[in-house]
Structure formats: C-alpha cells, structure tokens
Amino acid sequence: MSFARLGVAFVAATTAFAAPAFAQSQIDDPECVAPANPGGGFDLTCRIAQTGLEPHVSEPVQVTFMPGGIGAVAYNLFNTTRTDDGSAIVAFSTGSLLNIVTGKCGDFTEKDVRWVGTAGADFGAVVVREDSEYPDLAGLMADFSADPSSVVVGAGGSVGSQDWMKGALLLREADASPMDMRYVAFDGGGDAIAVLLGGSIEVYMGDVGEMVPHIDAGQMRILAVMSPERLEAPFAEVPTAMEQGFDVEWTILRGFYMGGEVSDEDYQAWVDASPPPTRPRNSPPSSKSGACCR
Template identity: 35%
Template sequence: MRRDTFLKSIAALAAAGSLPLPAHSAATLKMMIPANPGGGWDTTGRSLGKALTEAKAADAVQYENKGGAAGILGLAQFANASKGDPNALLMMGAVMLGGIITGKPPVQLSQCTPIARLTSEYNVFVVPADSPLKTMKDVVDLLKKDPAAVKWGGGSRGSTEHISACMLARQVGVDPKKVNYVAFRGGGEAVAAILGGNVTVGGSGYSEFAEHIVSGKMRPIAVTSQKRLPGIAVPTMKEQGYDVVLGNWRGVYGAPGITPAQRAELTSLVLAAIKTKAWTDAVAKNAWTPAVQTGKDFDDFVEYEFSSLRAIMYLSGMV
C-alpha cells in the first residue's frame, strides 16, 4: 500500500475513533521549543513529549531549544529545516504572535501547519520578597511618579506580560512607550533577574514562578485573569481597579507542507497524549487552564488572535 493511501486510511480511522493507539505510533517525534530551557514553552513542550510517550503515540521525543525574538528564531529554523516532515512539532502560542506583529519576520507562522491549542495561562506579576513594593498600587504609584524607575522583567518584546504592563500604564495615564521593559530570552533568565533584584517587577505564567512563590522568595501581587485562579491566593488586576485581563495560550504546529492526512494523524497523536495522567498531572501542577482546539476552530482562533493582539498592541503604543 502506498504511504499516502495508508495515511489517509489512518486519518479516517482516527476521525471515527476506531484506531487503536499503538497503530498511531511514530518511532520518534522531533519537537522544536522556540525558547531557552526553564520557561513556559519549555515546560509545556516537555510535558507534552512525556505524555506522547505515555500514550504510546511515540517511542521517543527529541527536543531542540532555540530561544530568542519571542520564538521567531525557533520558528524560522523549524520552518526551514522540517519541510514535509510528518514527525516534527513546534511549540507556539500568544507570545509568538506578538513577536510576529512587532518583528515582522521573513518567516511567517502561516507557512507551518496548525495542530492544536492546548492550554491557557494568565500572567502573574511578582516582586522579590524583600521589595518595598507590597501591592500593585505601590507599583502604579511609582510608575506614575517615574516610569523609568519601574523595570518590568519578562519574556520577549510583545509577550503577554509586556502587553499587560503597557495596558496598565495606559489605564493609569502613563504613556505606554515609557514602560521600562526588560526582555529575557527564557524563563530561567527572568527568574534570576527577579531574585537578584535586577528588575522591579517580573511577569510570567504562574508555573514559572510557583517554586519561588511557595518558598517565599517571590511575592505575587497580581494576576491578569478575570477571576482569581483556583487554589492560588493572588488578587486579580481587575479587583485592584485595573481592567487588565489577558491570557497567554500555548499550542503546537506541524511542519510546512505536510498533507491533510498527516495533519490529521498528528492531531490524533496530540489528542491521545492530553488524555494521559502525565498530561493531566502537568496541567494541575502548573495551574494551566485546558483550552483544547483543533481543526478549523484552531485555524479561526489564531486568525482572530492576530487581529485582537494587533489592536491591543497598537492601543498600547507597541506597534
């Protein structure tokens, strides 16, 4: 049987829900994580990889980290090196969309193949434990007095924590262009800067700061969710009087040029993985919100997110 005919048969069986998991198995999947080790993309990618092997959707997963430029460097490498490879995956999400909007790179996400949105995570803003700033109001008061005095640390320019800081500035009457934002290539660098007192306020997903919040080395002062996160005693920006609600979602794409049948097969592998205990444990541990989308729903969501983020970033003076 020809390979393309076989893959079409696989896709049809997967859609019907009648394909046993071992038949899905790829010997090795290759995953590009477009960020340095230790951050949210890295945690999500490696958690997904563990779940893929637990689901027997892959015998092994090979990881490659390529940080920088809001994931654009990793995107470019992935798009150029994996054309037509049905066993290649790319971690991506809202941060990458923001980077594309601000950076206008020659390689576009649309060259790759959408597979699935996985999770949504809201930004938590923290200060070092010994900071004289105890609340977000303290930060805002300093921001109004001297915008340059508040150094915001987080992911790449255009990340959701960067956008949130600019949204906050605009709401309290500070020119968003005066936000003193320090971009880091990965979560590990940002954590070190916060703990070392090299930035005033740090922002990222709760999962990146959880260890240091629990140990008392960081003090969380706000979260960008609509309501407080379950089990986490951090006040929202909104309840403190600042209408800043913004989620950071993460997903996965396939290589450029794969066939519809290969896309369907990769989608079925990912859907099998997120049913495993390994994945559900990771979701609970990292305070992720499940936000699974595939197919046309995911295509439409990404298109909407590009438009929405572009509008927010324009109003915040970032574009």
C-alpha cells in the same frame, strides 16, 4: 474549543492531554521544540506535551530548546530546513502569533505551517522577589503613576511583545505613558526570572503557568494575576488585577505547530495523539490549518 488553564496547575493540563484512552501513535523520535531557553512558558508547554502525550506515543517526547526572537528563529527554521519534519512539534504562544502578524518572522505568515492544536490558556502575572518593597499591586501602581522610570521592569520579550504589553497596560491604567517604562528585554521567561532573582530587575511581567515550579521555593511573590477571575489552587490566594481596582486582563494561548510540508500521515499521527480539546477545529488533515490563529 475548550482550554485547560495552564496557570491552575501543571497537573491539570497534563490530565487534559492524557485523559482519553487513544491507541498509541507511531511517531519516530518525537520532539517538542521550545523556542526559548529553559524555564519559561515555552518550556512549560513542551513539558506538558512530554508528560501528557506519553501514553499516546510509541516513544518518549524529547524537549529541545531553540531560543531566538520569541519563537521567530524556530518559526523560520521550520519554514526553511525542517518544513517536512514529521517528528517534531513546536510550542507557540500568543506572543508567537503577534510576531508573525507584525512581520518579525520575515515573509512567513500563519498559513505557512500546520497547526496541531492548543495546550491551554495561560494568564499574565505580575511577579516580584519575595523581599520586594511592594506588598501589593497598589504600591507598584503608585510608583508607576509617580515616576514610571523609577521601576525596572523585565520580561521575556522585546518592546511591543505580549510581555511588554502587560506592563504597558498597567502603566496606562496608572495614567502614565508606556513609553516611559524602564524595560529590559530577555529571550524567554527563564532568563528574566534568573535576573529578577539576582536583583537586576524589580518586576517581572510573566505568566502564571511558568510560576508553578517556583511556588514552593519561596523566592518570588505574585502581586496579581491578569485573569478575569481568581484561579484555583495553588493560586487561589492571589488576587486578580481587576479585583485590586485595575482594569487589566491578559490571556495567553499556548499550543503547537509543525512544518508546512509535513505529510498528512505524520500530521495526523500527532493530532491522533492529542485528545479532542486540543485538536484544531474545522481543519481537515489534508490542509494547512490556521485554526489556532483566527
């Protein structure tokens, strides 16, 4: 399955959704649930669906927000009261899957929903304010090595989440203990970005994709992207952590799921609205697909 790179540009991902000329799917009151507050990666994922699927659905896709537990609240809702809601898809990420496999979604597993498809691959990013004292990743890593607790790090996830893991990997690379990281958890990237700009945290462990709307504002800088190689514009000038001498990569899968009791007809309508690269592989519409989680 090929992924669009969400971090390259918002337009690239929406083009990947909108390119094929499919007939419109009849979906009443289509909705994309972003399981966090506005401004983060889940918001971006739903905006991609909203824009990219516009030519393929009979009505505009509405974006709603459902913060809580990095997707856990939404996952529980769509496994209890909205299990057969054929009008809604829910954005998920690698962090959502981590929550599921570590039991943060209760007794529900990856087999309890229907996976619609993927929106693309995103990458981790080390972000600071424009006026930060750190000119590059090396300066931050030096402080991590000398005294990890001297740097206040924040992200949209709890300890043990994928965003925490980005910081933990950097600390390990700096020969420091991740347990010594001074970490502040937020319920989504939008909240963490707001606090970064307010000066209460010094470093944000975020994603490249969610930086797209902020590039021209001049309020933040990306010290490094955690992709295997440099990205294209508008991030072509941002070095990877690898090329700066630090062996850290982090790729984020993003996509959509529906309630496990959604009818085959409703499920197929969403699948048909998506171009082939986003359709689940080896997953007939008559079964619950776990293709995105394998």
